[in-house]
Amino acid sequence: MEKPIITIFYQFNPWNSSIGGIQTVIKYFLKYASEEFIVRIVGTGEPGDKIGVWQTRNYEGKSIQFMPLIELANDNVRQLIPTTVKYTTALLGRDFSSDFMHFYRIEYALAAFRWTGEKTFCLQNDIRKQMDPQEGNNAILWQKFPQGYFALEKLLMGQFDRIYSCHTKSVKFYQQLYPQLKDRFSHLKNTVDLELFSPLTPGEKECQRQEFASKLGLATDTRFILYVGRLHPQKDPLLLLKAFAALEQPNAHLLIAGEGELKATIEAAVEGYGISDRVTLLGKVNPEAASDLYRLSNIFVLSSVYEGFPLVLLEALASGIPVVGTQCGELPLILTENSGIVCRDRQPATMSEALNQVLSQPENYPAAACVNAAKPYNAETVVSQVYQSMGASWQAQSPTFDTPEYN
Numbered sequence: 361m362e363k364p365i366i367t368i369f370y371q372f373n374p375w376n377s378s379i380g381g382i383q384t385v386i387k388y389f390l391k392y393a394s395e396e397f398i399v400r401i402v403g404t405g406e407p408g409d410k411i412g413v414w415q416t417r418n419y420e421g422k423s424i425q426f427m428p429l430i431e432l433a434n435d436n437v438r439q440l441i442p443t444t445v446k447y448t449t450a451l452l453g454r455d456f457s458s459d460f461m462h463f464y465r466i467e468y469a470l471a472a473f474r475w476t477g478e479k480t481f482c483l484q485n486d487i488r489k490q491m492d493p494q495e496g497n498n499a500i501l502w503q504k505f506p507q508g509y510f511a512l513e514k515l516l517m518g519q520f521d522r523i524y525s526c527h528t529k530s531v532k533f534y535q536q537l538y539p540q541l542k543d544r545f546s547h548l549k550n551t552v553d554l555e556l557f558s559p560l561t562p563g564e565k566e567c568q569r570q571e572f573a574s575k576l577g578l579a580t581d582t583r584f585i586l587y588v589g590r591l592h593p594q595k596d597p598l599l600l601l602k603a604f605a606a607l608e609q610p611n612a613h614l615l616i617a618g619e620g621e622l623k624a625t626i627e628a629a630v631e632g633y634g635i636s637d638r639v640t641l642l643g644k645v646n647p648e649a650a651s652d653l654y655r656l657s658n659i660f661v662l663s664s665v666y667e668g669f670p671l672v673l674l675e676a677l678a679s680g681i682p683v684v685g686t687q688c689g690e691l692p693l694i695l696t697e698n699s700g701i702v703c704r705d706r707q708p709a710t711m712s713e714a715l716n717q718v719l720s721q722p723e724n725y726p727a728a729a730c731v732n733a734a735k736p737y738n739a740e741t742v743v744s745q746v747y748q749s750m751g752a753s754w755q756a757q758s759p760t761f762d763t764p765e766y767n
Contacts (some may be wrong), residue, residue, distance in 0.1 A: 364459035364754040366393075367400040370470050371432065374401065380590060381550070381671045382484050384647075388551055388739040389462075391420040392745035401424040402456060404432035404447070412450075412536060460750050469516040478753060481517070482548075483534075485523040485668040485689075517541060521613040526669035527689055535616050538569040548746070550690075551739035552674035555644035556647060559680025559727045560655045568656040573613075576640060582613045583719055584730035586657035586681075588650050588672050591620030593665070598622070598629060599686075603711035605633040609719050617642040617653060659718050663711070664688045678733035680727030684714045698729040 372383050374390060386401070391401045399672040405411055405428025417426045417543030429450045432443060444467050451471035458477045463469055466481065517523070517538060521695045523545045525531045533541045541638045560568065573582040585604065589595045597616065604614045615637065616626070623641075645653065654660065660676035660683045674694075677685050683700035693700045718725055 362490055363396060363398045364447060364748065364750070367401060367402060367456050367458040367460065368462045369402050370464040371404050371443050373403050373405065373428065373571045375417070379461040384671045385484070386464070390422060390424055391553070392740050392743040393422050394751065396751055397747065399589050400458070402427050402429050404428055404430055407431060407433060414416060416423065419587055439751065459754055466513055466516055466766060469519050478521045479519055480522040481520040483523065483527070483530055483668065485666060487529065516741060518529060520544060521653050522546070525552040530668065543681055549672055549737050549742050550669035550674065551737050551742045552671065552678045552734055553739045554678055556651050557654065557675045557678035566655060578607060579611065581611050583609070583611055584613055584657040585659045585661060585662070585715060586601060586615045586617070587661050588617045588653065590625055591618050591622040593622065596663045596665050597626055599706060599711065600661050600709060601626065601629050601633065602708035603715065604639070605635050606708055606712040607715050609716060612719060613636070615640045615642060615653060615657065616640070617645045618742060619644045636687050637734070650675070651679065654681060658722065659680055659684055659715060661715070662686060662688070667691070674737050677730040680730050681727035683720050684711065694733060696729060698725055698734055699733045700725065
């Protein structure tokens with residue numbers, strides 16, 4: 361019996377240091393893919409890549425079929441013409457029928473009406489806040505046309521056999537919005553790779569922290585506050601900068617790892633607040649470098665306007681560091697009283713107060729408590745369960761598909 365085929369659709373290249381929760385989730389689905397499946401991903405390519413051609417590539421020891429559908433040099437920066445529009449347009453007229461298809465943007469399904477196979481839509485954000493022009497912070501173009509988005513969604517949602525959301529409130533919202541599809545919606549935990557993200561011993565952490573401080577030309581007693589993510593309105597790193605500027609902890613230093621459209625604005629704000637000697641912009645970092653940063657830092661900060669289930673939250677906790685965050689996504693459900701602080705509002709003074717509390721009383725936020733909060737979200741376990749579910753569905757139906765080649 362031939363293996364079932366799963367095809368994943370998203371506008372990124374898994375072999376690049378792409379920043380974002382969706383990208384990380386997909387990478388886990390590649391890394392922990394079942395050997396019982398043929399795994400394909402339709403993504404983006406760099407200049408010079410063969411566009412629209414299937415390639416066999418290796419990802420974390422797994423053989424993956426990859427097709428770069430469009431050329432995209434940097435997916436961390438918003439384009440004049442939205443990448444989603446380019447990607448969806450390139451899907452039109454093609455046939456990617458597969459036993460299973462996973463879509464991470466609703467727009468892609470415009471091209472998929474006639475594709476056969478089990479279709480799954482994966483939601484990664486709090487859709488109500490994401491579409492709210494007042495709360496969304498101009499994060500995506502659809503916020504200017506929320507009625508248009510929901511009209512498109514209504515047109516396309518019936519295509520999907522399963523709809524996963526990592527945000528529990530979004531599941532309830534959609535079940536009420538589409539009662540006829542109620543049974544297709546379910547909650548799926550976001551995940552963290554416990555092979556990559558784990559804590560150091562206290563001695564190792566102290567050594568690495570001092571080494572990193574010396575590398576930056578800072579005092580060895582420097583305490584690091586870490587931000588990892590896109591420099592994007594949704595993530596609102598400017599809120600963090602305002603909070604840090606008000607923080608009265610002379611040995612605290614802010615590390616910002618990421619790239620995006622707000623880079624120039626952030627550089628200007630750092631200069632304007634007079635904190636250039638207390639902030640280091642690290643640019644884009646790969647997962648391994650991010651893992652090292654988590655381990656040596658004292659606090660991780662999540663300043664987002666909205667989220668579904670932020671993966672960086674789990675990465676920080678699994679690395680043994682407490683989190684200070686806004687009331688976004690599942691964060692209030694994950695953080696315990698000894699693994700971090702959920703800010704009561706989005707005021708810089710409130711976040712600054714929380715940062716000060718964790719820095720002043722580190723004994724109240726032990727590494728063990730942080731790790732315990734992350735353990736239920738082990739990527740290998742969660743991803744394996746999804747593949748097992750698909751495998752059971754395939755064995756029950758046993759469809760076969762011709763896999764078209766495109767040149």
